[in-house]
Amino acid sequence: MPRPSPILAHAIENPCAIIRSLGVLTDTWSFLLVREALLGARTFAQFRDALGIASDVLTARLASLVEHGVMVKTPYRVPGQRTRDAYDLTPAGEELKTVLVAMQQWGHTHVPQEPELRVVPLTTEGRQRVHAELVDPAGRTVAPEAVQFVRTASRPAPVDG
Amino acid sequence: MPRPSPILAHAIENPCAIIRSLGVLTDTWSFLLVREALLGARTFAQFRDALGIASDVLTARLASLVEHGVMVKTPYRVPGQRTRDAYDLTPAGEELKTVLVAMQQWGHTHVPQEPELRVVPLTTEGRQRVHAELVDPAGRTVAPEAVQFVRTASRPAPVDG
Numbered sequence: 001m002p003r004p005s006p007i008l009a010h011a012i013e014n015p016c017a018i019i020r021s022l023g024v025l026t027d028t029w030s031f032l033l034v035r036e037a038l039l040g041a042r043t044f045a046q047f048r049d050a051l052g053i054a055s056d057v058l059t060a061r062l063a064s065l066v067e068h069g070v071m072v073k074t075p076y077r078v079p080g081q082r083t084r085d086a087y088d089l090t091p092a093g094e095e096l097k098t099v100l101v102a103m104q105q106w107g108h109t110h111v112p113q114e115p116e117l118r119v120v121p122l123t124t125e126g127r128q129r130v131h132a133e134l135v136d137p138a139g140r141t142v143a144p145e146a147v148q149f150v151r152t153a154s155r156p157a158p159v160d161g
Numbered sequence: 162m163p164r165p166s167p168i169l170a171h172a173i174e175n176p177c178a179i180i181r182s183l184g185v186l187t188d189t190w191s192f193l194l195v196r197e198a199l200l201g202a203r204t205f206a207q208f209r210d211a212l213g214i215a216s217d218v219l220t221a222r223l224a225s226l227v228e229h230g231v232m233v234k235t236p237y238r239v240p241g242q243r244t245r246d247a248y249d250l251t252p253a254g255e256e257l258k259t260v261l262v263a264m265q266q267w268g269h270t271h272v273p274q275e276p277e278l279r280v281v282p283l284t285t286e287g288r289q290r291v292h293a294e295l296v297d298p299a300g301r302t303v304a305p306e307a308v309q310f311v312r313t314a315s316r317p318a319p320v321d322g
Contacts, residue, residue, distance in 0.1 A: 015277045017268030018196060018261060022189050024272060031179055038310040069271065092271040097305040098293050099267055100179055102260040107178030110230065110253040111185060116176045118313040121295070123303055127311075130303050132259050133296040134282070136289050141300060144258040147291055149199040152279040 021099070024068045029053060029061050031103070034070065034089070034096050035119065042086040043076075062087055070096065097121065102132035182260070185229045190214060190222045192264070195231065195250070195257050196280065203247040204237075223248055231257065258282065263293035 014020055025031055029051070036050045048058055065071045070093040073085040089096075101121050108116075121130045133141040175181055186192055190212070197211045209219055226232045231254040234246040250257075262282050269277075282291045294302040 013274070015274065016193070016196075016280070017265045017272070017274075017277065018192055019189055019268070020272040020274065021264040021268035022192065024268075028180055028183050031183065032177070035177075035179060035310065039312060091306070092267075094305045095267060095271070097308055097310075098295055099260070099263040100310075101295060101308075102263045102293060103182040104178045106253075106256060106260055107180070107182035107185075110256070111178070111181040113174070113176065113178075113181065116178065119177070119310050120313050121308050122311050123297055124307050124309050126297075128297050130295045130297050130308050132263060132293055134259055134262060134291045135294040135296065135302060136284055136287075136291050139302060141296060142284055142291050144255045145252075146285050147258055147262075147282050148285050149196065149258075149261075149280050150283050150288075151200060152281050 024065075024070060025096075025099075026064070027061075029057060030065065031100065033058075033061055033065060034093060035100060037071065037087065037089050037093065038097065038100070039119065042088060043084065044087075047087070065093070069093075098132055101130065105131060185226075185231060186257075186260075187225070188222075190218060191226065192261065194219075194222055194226060195254060196261060198232065198248065198250050198254065199258065199261070200280065203249060204245065205248075208248070226254070230254075259293055262291065266292060 014023065025034070032051055032053075033047060036047055039050075041047050041050055044055075044058065044062070047053065047062070048055060051058075053061075062071065066073055066087070069090055071087045072090055074088060075083050076086045077083045104119070104121075122128060123130060134144060134147055136142050175184065186195070193212055193214075194208060197208055200211075202208050202211055205216075205219065205223070208214065208223070209216060212219075214222075223232065227234055227248070230251055232248045233251055235249060236244050237247045238244045265280070265282075283289060284291060295305060295308055297303050
């Protein structure tokens, strides 16, 4: 069980799950590191070169993502060089795809820009474009305007499952 | 067309649509203001009392969300008092539901906490719980591990469009 860093502790212990997610994805760099990992970056140099991020910031952000279980470190060694760490997404990190796709399509639709560099989410088999959608228990997509947020008791009633 | 504030201009002009979304949702308060609006808050006092946010920060964040087209201001007047502004989500603001639901379920699953205050997204008709999912063009949900991010040319080929 990773221990939250002091800076993140407040956010991580928040009763709102949105804030707890933001306690892990603390800034734009965190989102971009996950994006680059999803695009195939694994090494410190690959993240640094792709994003132009300062080395000390990159070190801190990668450590935080490892600490919160979004990435795991794997030692690797190029012959003749010292052992280094590669960073791979955990299953929890992979599940951030839904968050990133939702943010990407919102920005694409509501803060449009042409031409833009495109990172497109595709099914691995069939290479079909996917979107983030709200889906009901029967698997049907539901338009945002047909969804409302409701505050419930902190402990759901037994009938709720 | 709202003009981005100088602070946000860099983020808004970024070729990455994820960063452009983060240029609108600049911090935790922005996410929480949208959450409270989805729960029914409309007035300055309602947002302030629900979140315990400092008045100057609230003023700035509401102005930014209005500027970026997430909320609109509507004057209202309680008899005997001065005219005030109410803040309502635009259709673009409503579409942030998918982002918030995706972040909420990620935090709920991967940064669990018991007991927690719950804000639950339900269908307006039928009150069924909805989830954020990745969906293919045929409307089928796709597991995150079956989706890959792919960099494309900035201008899609005609066959794509």
